[in-house]
Amino acid sequence: MELQIPGIHHVTxxxxxxxxxxxxxxxxxxxxxxxxxxxxDDVGAYHLFYxxxxxxxxxEVTFFHWPDQPPALPGVATIAPVTLRVSGRTALEWWxxxxxxxxxxxxxxxxxQGRASLPFQDPxxxxxxxxxxxxxxxxxxxxxxxxxxxxxxxxxxxxxxxSARPDATIALLTRLLGFRQxxxxxxxxGSGSVTIVExxxxxxxxxxxxxGVREPRVGRPGVGGVHxxxxxxxxxxxxxxxxxxxxxxxxxxxxxxxxxYFTSIYFREPGGVLLEIATNGPGFLVDESxxxxxxxxxxxxxxxxxxxxxxxxxxxIELPLG
Numbered sequence: 001m002e003l004q005i006p007g008i009h010h011v012t013x014x015x016x017x018x019x020x021x022x023x024x025x026x027x028x029x030x031x032x033x034x035x036x037x038x039x040x041d042d043v044g045a046y047h048l049f050y051x052x053x054x055x056x057x058x059x060e061v062t063f064f065h066w067p068d069q070p071p072a073l074p075g076v077a078t079i080a081p082v083t084l085r086v087s088g089r090t091a092l093e094w095w096x097x098x099x100x101x102x103x104x105x106x107x108x109x110x111x112x113q114g115r116a117s118l119p120f121q122d123p124x125x126x127x128x129x130x131x132x133x134x135x136x137x138x139x140x141x142x143x144x145x146x147x148x149x150x151x152x153x154x155x156x157x158x159x160x161x162x163s164a165r166p167d168a169t170i171a172l173l174t175r176l177l178g179f180r181q182x183x184x185x186x187x188x189x190g191s192g193s194v195t196i197v198e199x200x201x202x203x204x205x206x207x208x209x210x211x212g213v214r215e216p217r218v219g220r221p222g223v224g225g226v227h228x229x230x231x232x233x234x235x236x237x238x239x240x241x242x243x244x245x246x247x248x249x250x251x252x253x254x255x256x257x258x259x260x261y262f263t264s265i266y267f268r269e270p271g272g273v274l275l276e277i278a279t280n281g282p283g284f285l286v287d288e289s290x291x292x293x294x295x296x297x298x299x300x301x302x303x304x305x306x307x308x309x310x311x312x313x314x315x316x317i318e319l320p321l322g
Contacts, residue, residue, distance in 0.1 A: 003241055005177055005199040007206040008156045009230040009262075009278040010049070010060035011082050013126055016067040016223035018046055019318040020123050025050045028102055029084075030147030031061065033294035035284050036317075039064050040259065043303065044313045052155065053140045055284045055293070057232050058205045059155035064227060065315075071125065072225020076164040076216040077272030079226035081119065081127035085157040085204045087135050087150070092118045094151045095130050113183055113196065125224035131157045133204040158207030159229050162219065163271025166195065166212030172269050173197050173208060176249055177231070191215070199231070210271075218272075228266070230276035236263055242277050260300030261286060 015021040025031050034055030039045040045066055051059035061082065074080065086092060092109050099106040099120050106120035117131040130153070139154030147153070163169040173179040179197035186193055192213035198206045208229075221227050233239045239256060243265050246253045253267045262278045269275055287298055297314070299307055 003178065003238060003245070005179070005277075006232045006234070006280075007058050007200050008159065009057045009232040009276070009280070010051075010062050011079070011156060011159060011229050012062045012064065012227045013082070014066050014069055014072070014221060014223050014225055014227055015048075015063045015124060016065075016069065017124065018048070018063075018065040018067075018315065020320055021063055021065070022048065022317055023319045024123050025061065027146060028104070029153055030142070030145035031153060032142035032145065034060075035261065035288075035298055036294050036296065037298045037300075038303070038310060038314070040300070040303070042066075043306070043310050046314060046317075049284070049294075053142045054290060056140070056155075057278075057280045059139050061156070066223070067315075069222045070220075072222035073220045074162075075219025076162045076213065078162050078219035078221065079159050079229055079273060080162070081129045082159055082226060083117070083129040083131050083157040083207070084153045085133035085136070085139075085155055086130050086153055087133055089116050089132055091151040092116055092130055092132055094148075098147075122224070126226070129157075131204075133157060136204045138205060155205055157204045158209060159226075160209040160211060161229075161269075161271065161273050162211045162213065162216075163269075163273070164216060164218070165270045166193070166210050168270035169210050169273075170195050170197065172249075173210070176245065179208065187211070228274035228276055230264070230278040232280055233277050234280055236279055239263060239265060239277055239279055258300075258302075260302075 031050035034051050035049040037047050039047045045064050049060050049062045109116055109118050115131050117129050119129045141149045141152035179199045181197050183196040195210045197208050200206050243253050251267050254265055257264045264276050264278045266276050
């Protein structure tokens with residue numbers, strides 16, 4: 001079977017305020033908290049997954065709770081904005097009104113590469129955008145969402161990588177990972193260039209924008225910033241083959257890591273951004289029913305014997321009033 005990246009699997013960011021984070025992404029954006037678990041490499045930190053009704057690949061925005069981290073610093077070797085997709089210009093207009101009512105900082109609807117988009121920020125400054133996906137298939141809105149189904153966020157549209165070595169980043173994506181270049185040009189403010197690539201069948205859920213700036217400064221992940229972006233692979237066999245490809249290209253790649261809900265490999269692209277390739281299964285229903293998703297702290301079997309100590313080390317999630 002030919003190796004292929006079908007699209008983005010998830011994006012993981014960092015929050016310093018877990019209660020406000022849960023409130024914004026569930027009550028505000030209407031996503032479902034599909035898995036309440038811990039960072040397996042730092043079990044004193046929550047790892048929260050938001051997505052569609054079942055957290056299907058391509059819909060997941062996830063957060064590590066690291067309250068002691070400094071704020072994210074924009075610059076090269078970072079990811080921003082994260083673009084989420086909705087169906088239709090009418091949906092964007094609805095969201096413009098909703099964001100205003102919620103007091104969320106946002107811009108105006110603008111056209112970019114033939115798609116209407118609406119930029120905004122979450123309460124900790126994470127840069128986000130909503131984009132009209134043209135009615136593309138994918139993502140099953142959560143039936144318990146406070147947001148009407150017809151305007152619901154349906155998943156991730158794409159990400160923007162600010163690269164310290166944009167040509168090398170583009171080469172890795174296109175020559176090694178099989179992405180295709182679909183557009184390139186200068187930024188409107190003259191500060192640099194942007195190249196857009198897509199994976200798999202293309203379209204919503206497959207887009208990576210690579211920024212190259214003329215006067216780069218090094219950024220850093222932190223609270224209000226993105227930690228990494230993960231790409232999909234169908235199964236562990238293809239994941240192992242991807243690992244071999246990356247190793248032959250001279251990249252440092254982790255062993256396959258069992259995250260229980262999927263398996264992962266991690267590596268840094270030449271511009272400094274951390275990337276992951278994650279399997280599409282087994283998924284979040286492996287230890288909770290559809291109805292119970294996200295209701296309690298879920299731990300993989302290898303952490304279950306430590307549950308009492310792990311729970312004692314986590315701060316309670318206290319949602320703000322209103």
